[in-house]
Amino acid sequence: MDAPTTTSADNGTSGENGANNGGGGWFTPRKRGATGPGPHRESGAAGEDGEGRIAPPSRPVAAIRPVGTGAERATVTPPPGNPPGPQRTAPEARVPQARTPHAHAPYTPAYGGAPEAPAPEAPASHYAYSEPQQPTRASAAHEQQSNASPDAILVRRTMAEVGPVADKVTSYFYALLFVRHPELRSLFPAAMDTQRDRLLKALLTAAEHMDNTAVLVDYLQHLGRGHRKYGTQPAHYPAVGEALIGALSRYATTTWDDEAEAAWVRTYTTISQIMIDSAAENELHAPAWWHAEVVSHDLRTPDIAVVTVRPDQPYPFLAGQYTSLETPWWPRIWRHYSFAGAPRSDGLLSFHVKAVPAGWVSNALVHHARPGDVLRLGPPAGSMTVDHTTDNGLLCLGGGTGIAPIKALVEDVAEHGERRPVEVFYGARTDHDLYDIDTMLRLQQSHPWLQVRPIVDGKAQLPDAVREYGPWNEYDAYLSGPVGMIRSGVHALTGVGIPFERIRHDSLEELVAAAD
Numbered sequence: 315m316d317a318p319t320t321t322s323a324d325n326g327t328s329g330e331n332g333a334n335n336g337g338g339g340w341f342t343p344r345k346r347g348a349t350g351p352g353p354h355r356e357s358g359a360a361g362e363d364g365e366g367r368i369a370p371p372s373r374p375v376a377a378i379r380p381v382g383t384g385a386e387r388a389t390v391t392p393p394p395g396n397p398p399g400p401q402r403t404a405p406e407a408r409v410p411q412a413r414t415p416h417a418h419a420p421y422t423p424a425y426g427g428a429p430e431a432p433a434p435e436a437p438a439s440h441y442a443y444s445e446p447q448q449p450t451r452a453s454a455a456h457e458q459q460s461n462a463s464p465d466a467i468l469v470r471r472t473m474a475e476v477g478p479v480a481d482k483v484t485s486y487f488y489a490l491l492f493v494r495h496p497e498l499r500s501l502f503p504a505a506m507d508t509q510r511d512r513l514l515k516a517l518l519t520a521a522e523h524m525d526n527t528a529v530l531v532d533y534l535q536h537l538g539r540g541h542r543k544y545g546t547q548p549a550h551y552p553a554v555g556e557a558l559i560g561a562l563s564r565y566a567t568t569t570w571d572d573e574a575e576a577a578w579v580r581t582y583t584t585i586s587q588i589m590i591d592s593a594a595e596n597e598l599h600a601p602a603w604w605h606a607e608v609v610s611h612d613l614r615t616p617d618i619a620v621v622t623v624r625p626d627q628p629y630p631f632l633a634g635q636y637t638s639l640e641t642p643w644w645p646r647i648w649r650h651y652s653f654a655g656a657p658r659s660d661g662l663l664s665f666h667v668k669a670v671p672a673g674w675v676s677n678a679l680v681h682h683a684r685p686g687d688v689l690r691l692g693p694p695a696g697s698m699t700v701d702h703t704t705d706n707g708l709l710c711l712g713g714g715t716g717i718a719p720i721k722a723l724v725e726d727v728a729e730h731g732e733r734r735p736v737e738v739f740y741g742a743r744t745d746h747d748l749y750d751i752d753t754m755l756r757l758q759q760s761h762p763w764l765q766v767r768p769i770v771d772g773k774a775q776l777p778d779a780v781r782e783y784g785p786w787n788e789y790d791a792y793l794s795g796p797v798g799m800i801r802s803g804v805h806a807l808t809g810v811g812i813p814f815e816r817i818r819h820d821s822l823e824e825l826v827a828a829a830d
């Protein structure tokens with residue numbers, strides 16, 4: 315998610331609800347790593363119990379601090395409109411209604427899973443979770459019949475009830491958070507629309523996937539690391555948890571009870587502990603963010619620029635990944651951009667940026683950024699990377715600026731000295747929009763294993779063109795571009811026989827969120 319999480323530290327002395335409800339108690343999460351040993355949690359095996367589920371944290375610290383009593387909650391009038399905070403100072407950006415991490419991954423999960431999933435900075439696809447969907451009563455009922463854990467059943471029951479009023483829950487959640495913890499407001503952007511949709515969505519998505527340990531842990535670890543750049547501290551997590559419980563209990567009027575609250579406390583405790591541990595571990599070997607100076611700005615069309623930056627310290631990443639980027643013009647507003655090339659020996663990084671209507675960050679990068687300006691970068695993310703353990707061919711569909719990570723994949727194959735066939739379909743609305751075709755054709759001239767096919771909108775769109783070629787049964791597929799193109803591309807590719815697990819793309823939610 316692209317928003318910091320928060321919490322208030324309770325010293326664990328109140329002993330009210332949580333622990334007494336059998337929920338393991340609210341807690342002030344510990345911080346391990348740089349500042350202390352603490353129990354070590356191995357990546358991918360975080361707190362699993364013997365059945366592969368995530369176990370409660372090992373050291374509950376504090377008791378829950380509910381936001382009001384049940385009776386009080388029932389009478390509270392949700393604050394209207396936006397939560398308190400700085401007034402909006404700019405035109406409204408496009409507000410995605412759904413989101414998550416990106417990056418290719420098998421289609422199923424979804425973009426960075428991040429599911430950015432799960433929600434967070436990352437898309438599921440690599441976070442292995444499917445795009446978030448509003449829970450329904452039907453789905454909740456289904457889960458109860460399945461092998462879901464008792465907590466998962468309770469959590470999903472709550473989500474099924476609040477799903478239809480998700481906007482109200484979101485507004486109330488942030489209002490509670492900022493009213494009770496005004497000091498946290500500065501961690502969020504001045505204009506909250508996109509951001510606010512992300513934080514709560516990430517938490518709810520994670521909660522809904524509590525039984526899917528492998529995916530969830532990966533997602534939350536990514537989320538925890540990604541939150542370092544927001545300035546999120548372990549002590550912030552309790553405040554977020556209290557606001558979460560407060561908002562859910564306010565709107566899940568028919569299903570909320572002590573049992574449900576205990577399940578949510580346990581769930582949130584587990585979520586926050588994994589995030590905190592991941593951030594602490596990451597702190598040992600990576601900065602929270604990188605400063606990066608713009609060293610060149612190449613305006614390729616009136617609204618597309620290739621921006622190249624020099625990070626202030628080494629920036630390790632893999633071809634096909636993306637980063638989060640903040641400009642000096644819009645503090646605390648982060649957007650995802652794929653690297654437009656494999657890692658270079660000079661350490662420079664390039665991005666292809668298209669200014670979209672009302673896109674604050676993209677317009678700043680295309681129309682205002684100049685050499686000498688300093689941006690901030692978050693950590694690399696994304697799983698749309700080349701699998702070098704196979705010699706399958708690569709079938710790549712790049713739509714518009716989605717050609718950027720495809721170019722990186724081609725460079726990666728070239729650098730590995732492989733002779734795998736790589737077929738690139740480069741789609742654009744018009745000839746003029748093929749702003750990087752010269753680069754791609756130069757690569758084709760240098761590499762006999764590479765075929766580049768420009769596809770300009772006509773009778774058929776990019777994904778349809780793939781059907782005219784092939785066979786593709788010995789290819790892995792990579793999709794990058796507009797969400798609609800990726801959706802129809804997955805459909806087309808499975809239609810020509812490429813299984814889901816061999817189709818990679820960034821999280822659709824992340825892509826939606828990155829669209830401005």
Ligand SMILES: NC(=O)C1=CN([C@@H]2O[C@H](COP(=O)(O)OP(=O)(O)OC[C@H]3O[C@@H](n4cnc5c(N)ncnc54)[C@H](O)[C@@H]3O)[C@@H](O)[C@H]2O)C=CC1
Pocket residue numbers: 417636652668712713714715716717718719740741742743747769770771775776777793794795796797798799800802803819820825828829
């Ligand atoms: N890792 C990734 O997946 C990346 C995604 N992007 C995203 O790619 C998008 C690029 O935008 P533009 O350059 O304006 O692209 P665009 O709107 O000009 O479209 C590019 C190509 O995609 C095709 N296309 C678009 N919508 C389609 C649909 N619904 N079904 C089938 N084909 C469709 C078009 O026909 C065209 O060939 C942005 O939204 C950006 O966020 C950009 C870079 C990396």
